[in-house]
Amino acid sequence: MTETKKSKRQDILDAAIVLFAERGYNGTTVPMIADAAKVGAGTIYRYFDHKESLVNVLFQEKLNALFEQLLKDYPTESSIREQFHHIFESIHHFAMEDTHALHFIDSHCNEIFLTKESQELFDSFIEYISNVVRVGQERGEIIVLQTEALIGVVYGAIVQILKMVRAGTIDGSSPLMDNLEDCCWNAIKAN
Amino acid sequence: MTETKKSKRQDILDAAIVLFAERGYNGTTVPMIADAAKVGAGTIYRYFDHKESLVNVLFQEKLNALFEQLLKDYPTESSIREQFHHIFESIHHFAMEDTHALHFIDSHCNEIFLTKESQELFDSFIEYISNVVRVGQERGEIIVLQTEALIGVVYGAIVQILKMVRAGTIDGSSPLMDNLEDCCWNAIKAN
Amino acid sequence: MTETKKSKRQDILDAAIVLFAERGYNGTTVPMIADAAKVGAGTIYRYFDHKESLVNVLFQEKLNALFEQLLKDYPTESSIREQFHHIFESIHHFAMEDTHALHFIDSHCNEIFLTKESQELFDSFIEYISNVVRVGQERGEIIVLQTEALIGVVYGAIVQILKMVRAGTIDGSSPLMDNLEDCCWNAIKAN
Amino acid sequence: MTETKKSKRQDILDAAIVLFAERGYNGTTVPMIADAAKVGAGTIYRYFDHKESLVNVLFQEKLNALFEQLLKDYPTESSIREQFHHIFESIHHFAMEDTHALHFIDSHCNEIFLTKESQELFDSFIEYISNVVRVGQERGEIIVLQTEALIGVVYGAIVQILKMVRAGTIDGSSPLMDNLEDCCWNAIKAN
DNA sequence: AATGAATGAGGGTTCATTCAT
DNA sequence: AATGAATGAACCCTCATTCAT
Numbered sequence: 090m091t092e093t094k095k096s097k098r099q100d101i102l103d104a105a106i107v108l109f110a111e112r113g114y115n116g117t118t119v120p121m122i123a124d125a126a127k128v129g130a131g132t133i134y135r136y137f138d139h140k141e142s143l144v145n146v147l148f149q150e151k152l153n154a155l156f157e158q159l160l161k162d163y164p165t166e167s168s169i170r171e172q173f174h175h176i177f178e179s180i181h182h183f184a185m186e187d188t189h190a191l192h193f194i195d196s197h198c199n200e201i202f203l204t205k206e207s208q209e210l211f212d213s214f215i216e217y218i219s220n221v222v223r224v225g226q227e228r229g230e231i232i233v234l235q236t237e238a239l240i241g242v243v244y245g246a247i248v249q250i251l252k253m254v255r256a257g258t259i260d261g262s263s264p265l266m267d268n269l270e271d272c273c274w275n276a277i278k279a280n
Numbered sequence: 281m282t283e284t285k286k287s288k289r290q291d292i293l294d295a296a297i298v299l300f301a302e303r304g305y306n307g308t309t310v311p312m313i314a315d316a317a318k319v320g321a322g323t324i325y326r327y328f329d330h331k332e333s334l335v336n337v338l339f340q341e342k343l344n345a346l347f348e349q350l351l352k353d354y355p356t357e358s359s360i361r362e363q364f365h366h367i368f369e370s371i372h373h374f375a376m377e378d379t380h381a382l383h384f385i386d387s388h389c390n391e392i393f394l395t396k397e398s399q400e401l402f403d404s405f406i407e408y409i410s411n412v413v414r415v416g417q418e419r420g421e422i423i424v425l426q427t428e429a430l431i432g433v434v435y436g437a438i439v440q441i442l443k444m445v446r447a448g449t450i451d452g453s454s455p456l457m458d459n460l461e462d463c464c465w466n467a468i469k470a471n
Numbered sequence: 472m473t474e475t476k477k478s479k480r481q482d483i484l485d486a487a488i489v490l491f492a493e494r495g496y497n498g499t500t501v502p503m504i505a506d507a508a509k510v511g512a513g514t515i516y517r518y519f520d521h522k523e524s525l526v527n528v529l530f531q532e533k534l535n536a537l538f539e540q541l542l543k544d545y546p547t548e549s550s551i552r553e554q555f556h557h558i559f560e561s562i563h564h565f566a567m568e569d570t571h572a573l574h575f576i577d578s579h580c581n582e583i584f585l586t587k588e589s590q591e592l593f594d595s596f597i598e599y600i601s602n603v604v605r606v607g608q609e610r611g612e613i614i615v616l617q618t619e620a621l622i623g624v625v626y627g628a629i630v631q632i633l634k635m636v637r638a639g640t641i642d643g644s645s646p647l648m649d650n651l652e653d654c655c656w657n658a659i660k661a662n
Numbered sequence: 663m664t665e666t667k668k669s670k671r672q673d674i675l676d677a678a679i680v681l682f683a684e685r686g687y688n689g690t691t692v693p694m695i696a697d698a699a700k701v702g703a704g705t706i707y708r709y710f711d712h713k714e715s716l717v718n719v720l721f722q723e724k725l726n727a728l729f730e731q732l733l734k735d736y737p738t739e740s741s742i743r744e745q746f747h748h749i750f751e752s753i754h755h756f757a758m759e760d761t762h763a764l765h766f767i768d769s770h771c772n773e774i775f776l777t778k779e780s781q782e783l784f785d786s787f788i789e790y791i792s793n794v795v796r797v798g799q800e801r802g803e804i805i806v807l808q809t810e811a812l813i814g815v816v817y818g819a820i821v822q823i824l825k826m827v828r829a830g831t832i833d834g835s836s837p838l839m840d841n842l843e844d845c846c847w848n849a850i851k852a853n
Numbered sequence: 854a855a856t857g858a859a860t861g862a863g864g865g866t867t868c869a870t871t872c873a874t
Numbered sequence: 875a876a877t878g879a880a881t882g883a884a885c886c887c888t889c890a891t892t893c894a895t
Contacts, residue, residue: 113306115307120884120885120886123861128859128860129861130861131859131860131887131888139887201307235450237444241440241450242460243437245436245437245438245439245443246434246436246440246467249436249437250429250436252432253429253432259432265429272425273467275467311869314878319876320877321868321877321878322872322877323876323878331869331870493774494774495686495773496688502864502865510881512866512881513868513883514881515866516867578769582686582689616838617832619826620838623826623832624842624846626822627820627821627822628814628818628849631822632814632815632818635814641810641811647808647811650805654815655849657848658848658849660848691889692890701855701856702855703856703889704855704856704891705854708855713890
């Protein structure tokens with residue numbers, strides 16, 4: 090066959106993330122995933138111990154991909170504003186390339202079926218950004234308020250924007266997104 | 281009995297919102313709700329046609345409550361900045377009074393089991409705020425960018441902040457919240 | 472309704488023991504039990520945590536019933552021969568009253584899904600008979616050979632006889648059974 | 663390779679009997695057998711039509727082996743007591759050589775998945791012994807009671823003894839086993 | 854000949870919903 | 875009006891069997 094022949098495992102992951110993003114973990118049944126992935130229901134269990142295992146693998150894989158995007162060409166030596174630009178752009182880029190991943194991560198990051206490992210990975214992602222904010226505060230580029238709160242403002246704004254891009258409410262291309270980055274920065278910049 | 285004797289219906293709604301907020305609609309079973317409400321499982325069906333009906337009633341009641349909070353003493357004649365303050369404060373107040381409601385609304389507002397009516401109510405809520413932003417843009421108080429995008433920034437930021445307050449990550453009392461309101465405003469104010 | 476109205480729980484147990492005796496635990500499905508008991512499959516789970524729980528409850532209930540039969544009017548002061556008679560008769564009586572119970576006990580007593588409690592109950596049953604044999608050996612009524620081995624001979628013989636009665640191969644009524652009791656006794660009596 | 667290289671077919675049978683004896687037919691999965699036999703799951707289906715076919719082949723092969731053991735050097739001309747000795751010894755020998763076979767046969771001889779052929783082979787085995795008992799009765803060496811019942815006593819006793827040997831409860835070596843043979847004989851001998 | 858990935862029917866179990874009490 | 879026992883459809887998962895390699 091000349092069809093794109095990814096592995097079944099990947100087919101399953103690809104089908105699952107769409108459904109999890111759209112319907113949530115508990116609203117998605119294993120047969121739904123099997124149908125969407127065009128595999129038998131039993132096949133899913135050759136690659137994943139159980140449904141929870143699948144969602145955790147997916148969560149970690151996507152979060153790692155986001156993390157890699159973030160760390161790629163990270164401008165360690167630049168100003169915090171430029172680092173902020175890099176972060177915003179990375180997340181934006183990630184959301185554009187993998188339409189469902191960011192929404193999936195955001196809507197599942199507090200669920201009780203996430204393993205400790207999944208939760209810690211998410212925490213380390215937040216921690217990474219927290220450090221940038223902290224340094225920005227020390228350097229006087231970012232206002233001095235409880236760091237977590239500032240993360241909340243920016244994280245909430247970015248994720249919501251990208252949810253809207255995904256929903257088609259707003260357009261995810263260049264001029265608007267650059268302006269929205271400025272908006273987010275303005276929320277936390279000093280002065 | 282001298283206990284607070286609200287109606288069974290209210291007991292059910294009160295129990296359900298906590299569970300829906302914490303575990304999601306699909307992660308919450310009807311027996312769970314019945315137990316938490318201290319009623320028989322069958323009793324729920326005397327007040328609600330089915331589980332979907334219950335979640336829609338809850339969604340609309342809570343959203344209407346939020347809406348009422350918003351409209352109460354709304355400063356129609358004031359500056360957009362002052363209107364923004366009112367909106368921020370209203371949502372904040374709502375979230376403080378009813379710990380689970382805002383998170384419940386936000387985490388369920390895109391679910392497929394919401395009726396058209398529920399969705400339209402949510403849309404009208406967003407539309408109400410959109411109009412404020414639009415007027416602000418006309419008056420030169422708010423930057424001129426696609427209105428929906430600005431709503432997204434502010435809505436995303438506020439909801440995330442209040443989720444963190446709920447989780448105990450940040451403190452929801454006065455000085456910090458006032459500053460965070462400024463942050464949100466800075467994100468969209470003109471110049 | 473004027474039908475015999477035992478509890479559903481008892482209906483389930485009554486249906487299950489027949490199936491377990493005839494097809495074994497693993498050869499019996501929960502729907503089979505539900506059909507035979509004329510209850511919904513879900514009803515079984517109102518009374519038993521899971522299938523393993525059901526089989527253990529059944530095992531212990533039946534073994535306790537056998538034990539009670541054994542202890543009822545037990546001739547503590549009589550000769551070992553008379554005690555042997557009582558034991559044989561008790562097991563025989565038990566097997567006649569509850570056609571499937573003895574075969575069920577015997578065919579499941581070594582299964583891995585039995586809980587420690589079930590196993591210990593069975594051990595205590597065997598131990599009870601062992602003590603009789605031991606005393607018989609001390610009194611010179613029973614030959615001196617490893618006690619467990621003698622138990623094996625008699626237990627194996629009795630159970631096999633009663634399996635055959637159950638299968639219709641032999642008749643379980645008085646004259647024959649008395650003679651078979653003598654056979655079993657002759658196997659272990661002194662001289 | 664210098665390893666004992668029996669056929670795959672034999673590897674499968676050897677693995678299967680251990681599992682069937684320990685876990686029962688329904689408690690044993692085909693992948694379990696494949697793993698234990700160190701063959702692919704599919705390979706089993708090159709040698710056996712399906713799982714039922716495998717268990718029937720095994721049942722018949724083992725029963726034939728037992729039968730052969732029994733017929734080897736059978737003392738046709740000797741006294742019934744000597745024939746009894748031969749039978750007891752043959753079964754004992756068989757059980758010592760092939761630890762799981764006798765238990766497998768006994769625990770599966772009434773199962774519904776046995777083919778008519780398997781059942782008839784088992785019946786013919788019992789019938790063979792029955793004839794010995796019958797002649798013994800005619801010759802006045804064995805008590806006159808329903809033949810099947812006497813078979814039950816002796817068969818049940820022997821099988822139970824050998825199960826206990828297998829379980830390690832009693833020792834299967836000479837002095838004890840000879841005494842147990844006497845026990846069994848005493849159960850059915852005339853006078 | 855041999856494999857083991859793939860399948861889907863059917864297993865044990867849960868749960869939204871009904872209904873006799 | 876209120877209950878919770880009862881139900882059976884549908885859940886997650888297993889496993890006998892097939893088949894491309």
